[in-house]
Amino acid sequence: MMTATPTEVTTVTLSINGQSVTAPAGTLLIEVCKKLGAEVPAFCYYEGFSLQAACRMCLVEIEKFPKLQASCTIPVSEGMVVRTESPAVVAARKDMLEFLLSNHPLDCPVCDKGGECELQDMTFRYGAGESRFTEIKVHTPEKQWSPVVFYDAPRCILCYRCVRVCDEGLGVGALGIQYRGVGAEIIPNMGDHLNCDECGACIDICPVGALTSGAYRYKTRPWEMNHVGTVCTHCSNGCKTTLGVRTDEIIRGNNRDHSGINGEFLCGKGRYAFDFNKHEDRLTSPLIRKDGQLVEVSWSEALKAVATKFSETQAAGGSFGVIGGVHSTNEENYFLQKFARQGLKTANIDHQRTGDxxxxxxxxxxxxxxxxxxxxxxxxxxxxxxxxxxxxxxxxxxxxxxxxxxxxxxxxxxxxxxxxxxxxxxxxxxxxxxxxxxxxxxxxxxxxxxxxxxxxxxxxxxxxxxxxxxxxxxxxxxxxxxxxxxxVDYSNSRGALDMGLLPTLGPGYHAAPVSGLAAPDMLAAGLDVLWVMGADPGKGNAKFTVVQDMFLTPTAAAADIVLPSASAYEKSGTVTNVCGQVQKLKPAVRTMGTKPDLEIMGLIAREMGLNLGIWTHDHVLTEIRSSVAGYNVPLPVIQTGGAAQAQPVNGRVPLDGRPELVQSAQDTLFTSGTLGRYSKALTSVIEYPGKLYSDNQ
Amino acid sequence: MTFSPDLEARFEKLVASYPEGRTRSAVIPMLMYAQDELGAVTPELVAEVAKRCKVPPIQVEEVIGYYSMLHRKPQGKYHVQVCTNISCLLVGGEELYHHASKKLGIGHKQTTADGIFSLEEVECMGACSWAPAVEINYDFHHHVTAEKLDVLLDSLKKPQ
Amino acid sequence: MLFNEPHPLETRVLTKRMHEPGYNGTVEAYERYGGYKQFLKAVEMTPDDIIGEVKTSNLRGRGGAGFPTGMKWGFVPRQSPKPKYIVVNGDESEPGTCKDRVLIENDPHLLIEGCLIAARVVGAERGYVYIRGEYRYLIDIMERAIDEAYRAGWLGKNIKGTGINFDLRAHSGAGAYECGEESALLESLEGKRGNPRIRPPFPAVAGLYASPTVLNNVETFAAVPSILEMGGKAWADLGIEKAGGTKLTCLTGHFNKPGVYELTLGFPVEKMINEVGGGVRGGRKMKAFIPGGSSCPVLTGDEAWPLNMDYDSMAKAGSMLGSGGVILMDETTDMVKAALRIMHFYAHESCGWCIPCREGTAWLKKLLTRLDAGSGSARDIDLVGDLAKNMLGRTFCPLGDAAALPTMSIVKKFRHEFEAKLSRPVSVPVTSPDQLVSLG
CATH class of the missing domain: 3.40.228.10 (Dimethylsulfoxide Reductase, domain 2)
Structure with missing residues (x-):
């Protein structure tokens, strides 16, 4: 990791709750307390954003100060004597909570945030369980700011986290504050609605249920869900998204524990665009073209038909072309190229290239x-x-x-x-x-x-x-x-390259023994069989086309056999992000009738009597780790949700000299290829489909 | 959006009053003076001030609700502000406010049907030693009694 | 022109010109009466010497906090490469206070000269006079005076050949008490909501546009020329130890002769009420006394009579000298109503930034409304005191304290008035169902 030029740091020694602690001078007291394990509660303080000192929850007692001090704005100094849980401090926190709860609606039983609300947690910790407030509460109706962002002002405690994450974090600045005093509330940039990234960072960072997600609100209680941390399957950045799952349905995506490479960041795709997964057009049955029409058939019939076609074509010395996916796992793409090169003995293999x-x-x-x-x-x-x-x-x-x-x-x-x-x-x-x-x-x-x-x-x-x-x-x-x-563009664009989905390069960028056709050439070559896994290259002139996909894409619609595949949220395996960092997917749900691409390939191989090795993600990963340079990533790191960078080659790479084939799809924040088209959340926002280089911030 | 020549001249001077890159400073005075001419802060004015001060419109929106003198709804031709804060209260400010309310037939932040008067019970306006005080638009009236207020309001109501 | 009949017990230093026959506050009149000479004197002095005189004068901030002005000016890092600014706090809005109005209306060039001297000290080339929006006519007066000063060569480039450049502008507020707090004023001057800033850094180091800034009240700047004229020592000697000079004092409420009077620091309360102010209205008894604006703890008449109008005397009695806005309440005053009106103000003016002030003032206003209307309970009286105490010292800026202090003192000292307004005997428990219904 590169670091900025180190500067001379002086340290100071102070006492916190009787414990002596040394910290760099100038560090905020609240941070030093946190490191020591003396957690100081705060609503408005949020590491990395500007200081507010507004919530007054982090008041602590410092000797020689006549009043309690907000530890979020006090830099530590030599000899400071601090108490974070003294009776005066505990009483102050309880009093602050009593003030906060005075106008708070206390609709916790129906509030989305119930169960994971910082205000609830603080009240649990410091009391204020009885209210002395017998006046009429300030109430304003809830507002909808976009299909995915709702604001309930009465619940808002005005910690300004949302305003800061939007302005400082995202550089969007779509949120502000209107009115003053007890009537103060958050406002969106377009008067009554938002025009922004729709990233939902404001919702994630909200400590209470003031900002809620249109995709999730009033759907379930947080404790009714399983929380599955996996890698977002849209763009190439490889953010962790935590999928909230109830009864085999993804209810929400969020950034629950900030444990991914993305820290507190998540965009709208990671947060809302999981909904393609249960789109009504999702394919759930294999299809075979009979009398010109694609009709639903059983898996066994479909697999047998594919295997038979592959075997017969091979026996007849026919030609194959194979196009892999940019959302497929490394294991799937590795297995696909192995299937093509060793099983089908073809060098015609490629994918949608988006970066060189x-x-x-x-x-x-x-x-x-x-x-x-x-x-x-x-x-x-x-x-x-x-x-x-x-x-x-x-x-x-x-x-x-x-x-x-x-x-x-x-x-x-x-x-x-x-x-x-x-x-x-x-x-x-x-x-x-x-x-x-x-x-x-x-x-x-x-x-x-x-x-x-x-x-x-x-x-x-x-x-x-x-x-x-x-x-x-x-x-x-x-x-x-x-x-x-x-x-590069997509969640595993980089992995597809590393795994050798190229006509001239095998896994690890080694020259393929034989060079094959690139994707556009395959489509035009009148091949006997074109096999497309998780891609939509368009209808070519192949005599027979087999497509594995989640949706009836134009390519699938024109195919002869279509096999419904599982999404990235339904399978294991690894993906490699734009920086070459390898991370592991975790299956969150299953969709009846679909199978992961790896399993589909394995079953075809079995039907064909081909031995391509055991087709589970773990076994294929083992093979990748031993055979693809740089992919010998530490398993404990990726098994526990971490990321490990792979540098797949350090040497000359035989290039195919076809840079024109490298074309970014130029997706915006609101488009994401096929997956984006099937995400109602993405297509519902006013910003859809978005435009590049039009930033008016 | 264009304003009267006087106001345009004022705005030109206003924007030039602050250092380079600090035109946001002009937002509040600009809203105040423009509001006087337009009668209220309209959405068009928000956009215009944002443009002239080179800030996103939301930064203009943020201040409108914060400052009590900025208002989105038009007020009467004569905005009658009666102070009832402590120094005025002690010498009859509240009674004066109620008197004005009864006379005009409107309450706090309301406007008469003919649009001539609007009424507001305001906080301390800095006339404490000459209380009770009333400010009509920007004109201060000191030591106001119910009778004096009647005369004043009647004289304003007459077509001029 | 707005001022009262001068009183012989006044010591007219800042207000000396405005009573001269025919004095109209123009630059010509100001110059005729010796105006701008102190700026020229300051040019001949070193910045440290000027600060020294101001320190010697024992001038303390006239906005209410009473911080020593010389010390404040000394905090400005004059060597900083950043531009320096002069900012005048003319957001006078502390209830009971109407003194800056008198100064700006009658002698605006005095303020300009004070700014020039401060600019000379720290090397500032720009200044702003922030005036509350309600004082539009004063903004107009200030702008006219500034225009005159430019024409007469007292503002602009190379002022009177001194090599000093200084631009001054009047800036309109728009109705927000909070903007009288210096850091909130700076936010407002930068075009933002008037939320107070985290301090440190203080404005002297990082003020307007994060640059070193001299920020003082109108009266504070207006005092500076006379300090240079008289010398710090002589100016200090007008007042008492640790509090030099004179203070514009606003007599408001139940005085026979309310008005703004320039009195020396340490002026006896008794003399101020009975002689300067003409006594309590109608010869009644004084029930309560607020020395310097509604943010100060309320004193009972008995407590107030023997005191003097200075910082230490008032602090010893449990209150503050504040801004000089004296509020006198005679025996007919309804203290519950007074407490309510004061809290109504703070709830209206709370900027909403921090929890205890935002929620506390709103809650207290509702409680006091009920108590005043006769639908309160004994427990509500305790709650008023308790909530005010819970705000005290815990809010982001002094507005919370300003709301808490008068409330606490009124509940403590005039509890019997609250009890007299209770809806039912003190012994009835408040949890009876009918009461909960009646509270809505």
């Missing part, structure tokens, strides 16, 4: 520690974003950079085809027209970047093919430590 990772790895040959992680984005002294509207296309990466700017004064430079949100705090924001102009703009920045101690360069598909090597040469010319991120 092979060219980057080739250009970085011989260098080590040059691939940035999401942590690096938070810690680097400087970052350069090329050709991406990061806040739209890679929202977590954008969040990391913004947090880095806010906390460490990191400099962010952007070179993009249009205005991006980063411009509001960037050290420099340049706009380019053509790729040639892009490099000219980089030259303009050269001297400023040379003055930086280190740099992370993030680049989109705007830089591909030979330009990638040119970019790395540019990085080398700066004379500073540079790390890179080749931006």
């Amino acid at each position: 990772v092979p060219a980057l790895l080739d250009a970085l040959s011989g260098k080590s520690d040059v691939l940035a992680t999401t942590d690096d984005l938070y810690n680097t002294a400087a970052a350069l974003v090329i050709g991406s509207d990061l806040a739209q296309q890679h929202p977590f990466l954008a969040y990391q950079l913004r947090a880095n700017g806010r906390h460490h004064n990191a400099r962010v430079y952007t070179v993009t085809p249009g205005k991006v949100r980063e411009a509001d705090y960037a050290a420099a924001s340049l706009i380019y027209g053509s790729t040639a102009e892009l490099f000219a703009k980089l030259d303009e920045l050269r001297d400023r970047l040379k003055a930086e101690p280190e740099l992370v360069i993030l680049f989109s598909d705007a830089v591909k093919g030979a330009d990638v090597a040119k970019l790395v040469a540019y990085g080398d010319s700066l004379g500073i430590k540079v790390k890179y991120v080749a931006l």
Whole structure:
């Protein structure tokens, strides 16, 4: 991990509840207390955001101070004597709660937050169980600000967390405060509704039930759900989303324990766009084309039909083409290419390429520690974003950079085809027209970047093919430590590359023994069989098409056999994010009639009598770990929900010279390929489908 | 949105009154003066002030409800503000307010049907030594009695 | 022109010009009466010497908090590369206070000269006079005076060849008591909601636009020219030890002759009421006395009579000198109603930032409304005292204390008046079902 230049830190020694503790001077008392285990309650204080000192819950007793002090704004100093649970402190907290509860509706029995509410927890801890309030409470009706955000002002305790996470965290600033005194309340930026990222960070950060999720509200009680922490299956950033599951149904997605690489971040896709999973158009039965129509058949009939077709075609010396998925697991993609290359003996294998990772790895040959992680984005002294509207296309990466700017004064430079949100705090924001102009703009920045101690360069598909090597040469010319991120689109776009879903490259970017056709060529080659797993490349001219998918995509609709597959929220396996960090999926639900792609492939292989090894995710992962360079990731890390970065190659990569095949789909915050089209949450917001480079913040 | 030449001149001076990049400082005075001309803070005014002060509209919205002199609904041609805070209360401010309310037939923050008067019971307006005090629009009236108020309101009601 | 008949017991220092025949507060008139000479004197002095004189004068902030002005100016990091600002707090809104109005209305150039001297001390090139929105006519007066000063060369670039540049502007508030609190005023001046800021850093170090800022009350700035004129020592000697000079004192409430009078610090309360203020209205007894605005703890008449009008004397008696807004209540005063009206004000003016003030003032207002209307219980009286105590010292800014202190003192000292208004005998339990219904 890169760190900012260390500065001289002096430490002070103080006493907290009789325990002596040493901490860097200037650290906030509340943080020092927390580290010591003397937890000081707070509603408004939230690590990483600006200080408010508004809730007065964190009052503590400090010797020599005549009054109780808010520990969230007091820096520790030498010799301080602090008591965090003295009778005066406990009484003050109880009194603050009594004030807070005076106008609070106490509708806990029906409040979404009941059971995981910080106000409930504090009341439980400090009392104020009896109310002396016998007046009429202030009441205003609940408001709906968007399909996914509701605000109930009477429940609001005005901690301003939502305002800050939106403004400081996301850079959106869609929330404000209206009125004053006891009538003060939060307001949305469009008067009566929101126009924002619809990320729901405000809901997540709300300590009470004031901000609730349109997708979740009044559906269940938190303790009735199982909470399954898995990896979001939309974009490539690899955020952890915790799926709340009741009776085989995902009720909500949120960021329950902040244990993922994404910390407190989650965008609307991770939070709401799980709903594609139970869309009524979800395929739940295999389909076979009979008399021109796709008709529902049993799994055994469908599998037998596929196996028979594959075997007969192989026996007849027919041609195959295989296209894998960018949401499929590493295990599935590995198994798919193995099936294709060893089982079907075809070299025609590809997937939807969205970023030129092979060219980057080739250009970085011989260098080590040059691939940035999401942590690096938070810690680097400087970052350069090329050709991406990061806040739209890679929202977590954008969040990391913004947090880095806010906390460490990191400099962010952007070179993009249009205005991006980063411009509001960037050290420099340049706009380019053509790729040639892009490099000219980089030259303009050269001297400023040379003055930086280190740099992370993030680049989109705007830089591909030979330009990638040119970019790395540019990085080398700066004379500073540079790390890179080749931006790719989807949850396992990176894994599909690493697992060798390319016509010229096998797993780990080794040259495939035989080169095959790329996806567009396969579609046009009149192949005997085209096998598509979790992709929608369109109707080609293959004589027979087999599709595994969750939905009847245009490709599936034109296919001869369609096998309903399980979603990422229904299976195990690993995925690799845009920074090469490998994480494990955890199945949350099952959808009757579907099967995970790995199981489907295994069953086809069995029907064909092929021995491709045991087809469980664990076994395939074992094989990947032993055969794909860099994927020997520590199992305890990923088994426990952590992320481990894989650097799959350090050497020259034989490139196929087809950079034109690398095309980002240019999804926004509100689109996500097929999955996005089937998410009613995403398509219901006014911002849908969104537009890149139109940031008006 | 354009304003009267006087107000445009004032705004030009106002925006130039603050250091470079600090035009947000002009938001509150601009709202005050524009409100006087328009009669209320309208949604169009919010957008206009946001544009002129180079801030997101929500930052303008935030201050409107905070400051008690900014109002979204038009007030009467004569906005009668009667102070009932402690110093005025002691010398009949409350009775004066009730008298005004009865005379005008309207209550707190209400406007007469003809739009001529609106009434507000206000907090201390800084006329404590000359209490009870009434402020009509921006004109202070001191040592006000019910009789003096009657004369004053009657004179305002006459077409001028 | 707004002022009362001068009283012989007054010591007219800040207000000396405004009673001169024909004095109209224009720049010409101000200059004619020796105006702006102290600024020119300040130019010849070093900043440290000026601060020294102000310290010697024992001038304490006239807005209510009474912080020593010289010390405050000394906190400004003059070497900082950031621009410095002068900000005048003319948001006079403490109930019972109407003195800054007199100064701005009658002698605005005195304030400008005070600002110029402060600007000279810290090297500020910009200043703002923040005036509450209700005082629109004063903003107009201030703007006219500023225009005059520019024309006469007392503002702008290279003032009178001194090499000093200083721009001053009047800035309108829009109705918020909280903006009288200095950090909230700065927020407001920056175009935001008037929520107070976390301190430290104090405005002297990080004030307007996070830059070093001299922020004082109108009267404080207006006192500075006379300090340089008389010398700090002579100015201090007008008052008493630790509190120099004069104070514009607003006599409000049940005085026979209410008005704004300039009295020396330490002026006896008895003399102030009976001689300057012409005695208690109608020759009645004084029931209660608030020395400096409604935020101060209320004193009973008996407590107040022997005191002097200065910081220490009032503090010893359990109250504060505050802003100089004296509120006198005679024996006819309904103290429950007074407590309610005071709390009504704080509940209306609470900015809502912190929990105890936001919820506490609103709750107390409802409780006091019931008690005043005769539908309270004995327990409610205790609750009023208890809630006020629970706010005290725990709120983000002093507004919570300002609401709590008068309330606590009234409940304590005039409890019998609350009891006299109870709806039923004190012994009836409040949990009886009919009462719960009647409370709504």
